[in-house]
Amino acid sequence: MEDRFGLKLLVGSVLFFELCHSVASCDAIYYFTITLAGVPELDKAANSYGISLLAVFETIITALVQGFFVYRIRLLSGRWHISFVCCVLGFLRLLGGMGVAAEGFLDIPLEPDYFHLQDTYGWLITSALFLGAVLDVLITSSLCYYIRQLYTPYNLPKSEELIHRLITFTIQTGLITSVMSVAVVIAFQTMMHNFVWLALYTFLAKLYSNSLLVSLNVRPHNRASVRAPSPNSWDTIPSRCASPNLTMQITRTVEDDGHLLTGGAQKGRHLQVPEKAVYNPTASNMV
Numbered sequence: 001m002e003d004r005f006g007l008k009l010l011v012g013s014v015l016f017f018e019l020c021h022s023v024a025s026c027d028a029i030y031y032f033t034i035t036l037a038g039v040p041e042l043d044k045a046a047n048s049y050g051i052s053l054l055a056v057f058e059t060i061i062t063a064l065v066q067g068f069f070v071y072r073i074r075l076l077s078g079r080w081h082i083s084f085v086c087c088v089l090g091f092l093r094l095l096g097g098m099g100v101a102a103e104g105f106l107d108i109p110l111e112p113d114y115f116h117l118q119d120t121y122g123w124l125i126t127s128a129l130f131l132g133a134v135l136d137v138l139i140t141s142s143l144c145y146y147i148r149q150l151y152t153p154y155n156l157p158k159s160e161e162l163i164h165r166l167i168t169f170t171i172q173t174g175l176i177t178s179v180m181s182v183a184v185v186i187a188f189q190t191m192m193h194n195f196v197w198l199a200l201y202t203f204l205a206k207l208y209s210n211s212l213l214v215s216l217n218v219r220p221h222n223r224a225s226v227r228a229p230s231p232n233s234w235d236t237i238p239s240r241c242a243s244p245n246l247t248m249q250i251t252r253t254v255e256d257d258g259h260l261l262t263g264g265a266q267k268g269r270h271l272q273v274p275e276k277a278v279y280n281p282t283a284s285n286m287v
Contacts (some may be wrong), residue, residue: 014061015209024053027050028198055097056098065211115192126185129181129184132178136181176207
């Protein structure tokens with residue numbers, strides 16, 4: 001199935017900012033391990049352009065990835081209330097991250113000032129990371145809930161397996177980013193005057209981008225596991241169809257066990273159980 005242009009643009013943007021983030025990480029590592037080697041401790045700068053750029057690119061990558069998963073919530077739920085709350089938290093996370101980056105650039109000419117940025121704006125760094133962790137938990141729990149709603153008593157075994165796999169995968173990807181955000185906050189609050197927290201923070205953007213790419217790359221495997229015997233039947237959908245959804249009426253024959261029948265019906269009678277399946281190409285392209 002061909003991906004939409006918007007999804008391709010999202011992936012391209014994340015990969016571009018990931019490249020920029022890697023370059024900034026290398027610059028920060030080189031600056032603190034090579035350039036400042038041999039400099040007296042009190043004369044060492046606690047900030048650089050590489051660190052400030054890390055905040056910029058990490059914030060952008062986090063916003064793009066979290067926005068993608070919020071869009072998934074919107075598709076699965078069909079409602080805006082949870083998505084709106086997630087958008088508000090994501091916007092606050094974006095403002096906080098950009099605020100930290102802006103203060104970082106303003107602090108560079110003042111170096112060496114012995115961790116002035118961390119001491120003065122530590123609350124902003126902590127708030128931004130904490131909001132990101134809360135948003136990750138909300139996104140994960142919402143996706144798990146709405147994926148679980150896809151289950152019906154008439155699911156085929158492979159469909160049930162796919163639902164369980166999606167829930168497990170969602171918990172794993174959401175848990176690792178939220179735990180890393182909390183770990184950065186703990187390291188920052190307990191060891192503010194060293195760069196242990198910065199080492200953990202450098203990995204945060206990598207975790208977000210990889211969670212996006214893995215969730216997209218696993219789609220062919222998920223589709224293959226539940227593919228119908230006649231996959232070409234989907235190709236017969238006319239392109240001029242006015243509605244983006246294809247609704248099918250399906251009837252299953254099930255054998256009653258004697259509990260559902262009333263009156264004089266006998267056990268073992270076969271019932272015709274109607275079902276309605278809605279195929280949404282936009283939603284299926286995200287799974």
